[in-house]
Amino acid sequence: MFINEKIKNLPITPYLEQICQTLKNSPSRFLVLTAQTAAGKSTAVPLALLENFNGKILMLEPRRLATVALAERISSLIGEKTGETVGYTLSLESKISQKTRFEVITEAILTRRLQNDPLLEDTNVVVIDEFHERSVHADLALAFLKEAMSLRDDLFVIIMSATINSKRIAEFLSQPAAPIMEIPGRQFPVEIIYKDKISVKNAILEEFSQSINDRSLVQNQNRTDSILVFLPGIAEINNLRSELENSLSSTEAEILTLHSSIPLSEQKKILSEVPISSPRRIILSSSIAETSLTVPGVTTVIDSGLSRINKMNISLGMERLVTEKVSQFSADQRAGRAGRLMSGRCVRLWSKFDILNNEIQPEILRCNLASLVLECAKWGSTKIDSFFWLDSPSKSAWNAATTLLTEFGFLENEKITQNGKFALELGIEPRLACAILYGKKTNHLEEALNFALKFSQYGTANEEQKKKFLSILKKRIEKCNFSSSTSGYEEFSQTELLLSGFPDRLGKKQPLEEQSFFKNAAQTLYQFPSAHKAVLSKTYQESPEWLIAPEVNAGSSTGKIYSFEKIDSIQLENWLKNHSEITEELEFDKKNFSAKKTQKTSYGAILLKEKKLPVSPQDFGKALCAEIQKNGLSVLPFDKKTFDFLLRTQFYANHIEPELFTQIESLQKNAEIWLLPFITSSKIDENIVFDALFYFLNGTKIDSSVPSSIILENGKKAKIKYESRLISSGILNIGDYLTNVRLLNVIPILEIIIQQIFGCFSTPKISGIPVLLKLLSPARRPLQITDNLENFWSGAWIEICKEMKGRYPKHNWDYRLTTDS
Template identity: 30%
Template structure:
């Protein structure tokens, strides 16, 4: 358990002291409890701080359990570095080589054998294993390590595993393990036991290292490293957001390394295995080391010798970028839980020191946000479709808007059919293990040469811009890549970025088993012809009257820069857009050959009669229209409007003009409000929502049928509107509505008076109003009620001239306290009307007093 106490001060460095450490493998203290829990239950949540040993000790401790029955244990690790390290450490404990009892499987690499009983896998591998073998034959347990990181693939893996467990494998054990997790919430959600272990740590002295004004990250880190080298022993671990920052800091430390005789090492997911292994081993000669790492060093791996942590407080995490259509890695502030976990890395061997490179006043979010709430979901939606069931349980609900957008995209990519079922093409796309947009493009290539070019495009659209000058032509970037391969990169290109793109393209070619190199020269439209398969929603056609404006196939408009290199192209496909309220700005695009579109997207071209509402003429217009998806290629008048097409167009007119364009009678308006009020007062009735928003969203269901045979908006009568509005409610329910929320109510005068139903400004039910002359309520003690007595009426008590005297829902109190004052004031003003001293027993009347009384 962490302890915080006041710390010794170093000048100009405000600090606190955090205890974050324990003896070797404290997880051993709770191993018996873990075994007991899993012997009788199928799910477990294990909380253990960094250094407790959960990653390497729990799988080994479960190998001989009776319930496992000789089956395998799968352990999910979010990162490849951690997967290799965990498998290596466990194998070393067993005195074996990796791939014997303990092995690992990651993308492009696996070390397993028939003897392997513990398999450490990364997230994408787990999903493929589950999809390929839903019965999980030979698997007895799945351990989700570092579950607090809440990666999308981890959440999906857990959802699939739970579905398998619930349907066919009730003997399967599922364990969620984490260092910084809301374990109680997760355990309740899983209906699982919860076990908490102590950690291993020594006190860690935390300070916020002050930055200078406008100081960049690299020089700030350099100063912090120099400060730590002077004051503290041991190795230094520096947390940086990504490879780019690691390279910048590595270059800035060259002089420091030489002067101080230190070794500067890097640690990130793209390092070769040998380089990763070297970082994870102690220095053989005792030389001090500075390790520059991404958040791969935050959990699951232990760096020997570290006594100081310098934390930039940033990490690259996936965020959905609507401009590109992908989830990109953006530098974001880490959570407080991550900051504490990083600091704890300094306290493994003895007292440690952690320097935070952000102001002490800056507040961090308590926990990391789940990726499911902030990334694009096309890949997840395709996995769900392949699984064949929407009834999957996720720790956080799937955002309905993002999921609907993902499925719409997959339908455009022909990965899903109209029922959101996966297509044969969708299954082939899923097998590539990448974003569906890129999969669709890679599978669209006709031969190896085109496939090699598609690999280049996949690398280009995912990478940072390799050009330093502004240009919206994707072809210029590909030409720079082709020139780089020939040793003559353009002067305005970033060579290191081109090298990274070239390396990524090679990985794509290796994955697809393409042995030919991309061509050195291609027509610009060939790039667009391939890219159109990744972005069918962003194929664009030039506006007839403005060569800078284009209509996109998704129906939106977009425009080019004034000095665009693409001006004049009739067809484009945009790989990057900057969205705006009116026209999106085309940031990156390539021309497309129309004949290629007609060959590859033949079903997207169509021609037919359409009827639309012309807002300016306030009339229906019939046209013969040629389209490519949402793009209008040509239109001409079609003559007389076809009534068969008119009803939906009239509904569209109402959608454009608003519900106020309909012939609402007072009775229909009141009926609609009565239904809305009853939904609030008696939810057990299960009445439809008749709010403006819902009615506009469902016009095609309830209103369009009423326009059948009509070609004008004003042809709809008030009675027809009323019946259309009530069409979804049966007669018995309509009668019940009239009983519970009547339009009129009898008052003591013998007359029936109208009840006025109202909604407040937020659309919520307001008290219904009964406006009635005060004299008509003589003799009535209690406020009248409706809705089986649940709702009192709001009485507007009127003078004989029908002006308000009092507004109340408590008639008894009015007679007792207020009426005497009203009588005193009104009796002289309206002498011909009764003002009895005893209203409780007076005769109610709507008339004046008879003459002579």
């Protein structure tokens, strides 16, 4: 019997039989199981499954430490050594045997097993624990499992966590929704205490120091009770450790740290029992201790409320470390660490009125998807819609990953290549797999292996872990039986090895004038092919002209280089010959109204060299047209004749042919069509602009219908002006006019001394539109403005005439006569 006295007091124990029966009777063979932290899910449910299911059971855990700890805990509950009935498998370590029926594994291990055995023929139940963390591997495993379950009727899956959106997940898993079991109760209560005034990140150290030394947190507590402190990352952990070691003696407190960079053997020491006589433990931890772990002696949790996650910047091809508020689910998980062995308390360093997001953003929505897309390609498709996603990845991130894998030669025509399969078998990042492939092709595998080790997750591990990583990697290479496609080996280049997987991480030191922009003498600025820039701390002994930065983040504006490799300039020059691009650029100089032509050799946004080229009339024209397309027609020289023509064109479009608006509005966009054919030198004047516009807009037709002068009824010739109130008042310039043509009202105007219109009895019209008459005195002073001459003669003119006769008695004032007496 696997269920025994050791778990009888766990809140979940009375429900174990019901859990197993619900899973067996589930039509979809899915079960969503939730219970509070410390209810016993991760230890008691495995025992119940062993008792109720005959086949093999796999349990996924998101972290290595939890994987090992759970396997050891479950084994101890049934009185066995780890590796007998219950075992575990990590990427570099495993404790299993022929007897093993329950295996705790990290998430990436399940992905590999599904790829090798898509139906998981030897497995009866899969438990995905701590699903609230929403790692990319958990989401991928779920997508693959849904397909496998459609082909098997004896494979069961439990989704398990203390904090998940059960309803949403159940509805995603199947229709009708998969069954949900929510187990009430926790073993020990946890008191929640809020202490705010910690809104600024750089106040974290001070707040923690005050909190840890605040005796109100530990009064009435046994001095050996441990404090577990959650911090966002390694930097904060190390800084706070230094602060505490300066203020607390070793007899007062033992300061320990817990994060993923610490070797697993060191992590496991923190899970050992604390002697009563030992100093009080203060454990400074990242989110690694958030789930599935019972840290002995912990009765107090201090939660910063912050976590640090990677977010992918797709356009730069780089990830950015972001410090964010934790989700409510994560905060509850952290608090739960204090109530696993006895009642506890959790001090939250934020206000109880602060609102947290319920869930963390799934990793699949914010990470580099290259490994995911490659896994999907091996599964059978590179189409994002071919899989069942709880949260579908963004198409832009998916496409960026597909492009990168194609450049690496891992995909071709959207299908996985042999090199792509090789990269997956290695079980490392695709970029590092590129280096291994290059090392194989050039017979320099050791150099490639050491490079892959340096920039893998084991680069900072102890020597034993490093040797284990290299040994396993070599075995995988041998198993793949990879052979180069060429006969013999290619010539080796250290630079090409570095660039094989990181061609977009080539950085060039920026000139001094660029460096001074940052006003930080302690940093050197580098530019990358994506145009992104990042700084290298001058704590490094050198800042080479060129470098490869495998570990660089995007930052909010300027990134930071965390590690780099120096590049041999001669080898790089040879490599760039085949990878750089030569382009010609035309630039228009508005100040001198001239063009510049430059030949540029570039690798992405990195300028390698440039030289000036002679500018032909055609070049000048193209540069000018590009400037027009960018900034509008106001760059051109317009004289009065041209402007008047445009206003007449506007009038024509308003009243005769509205279709002409489309042509007017296209002037900026189509500058090369109408202007370029008229440019015959590297200069342009008003006449060229007029001729080009006149031809493009069919000026002959406009002259005919909208003339610049007319013959009046009395036989006299009069010049017509066309005006828009907005333009004449200075509200709009020529550039604005051309983008607002449909909004402008252009009117014909005749400004004339009144005697010149004597003998005219009806208002002159242009295409049926009355001309606005501005009538002037003999001294050219305004008398009247009218667009109805008939009414004027019979109305206002009578009084005006009397006044004018007195002022100018020698002039003719009989409007019926056409000449002066």
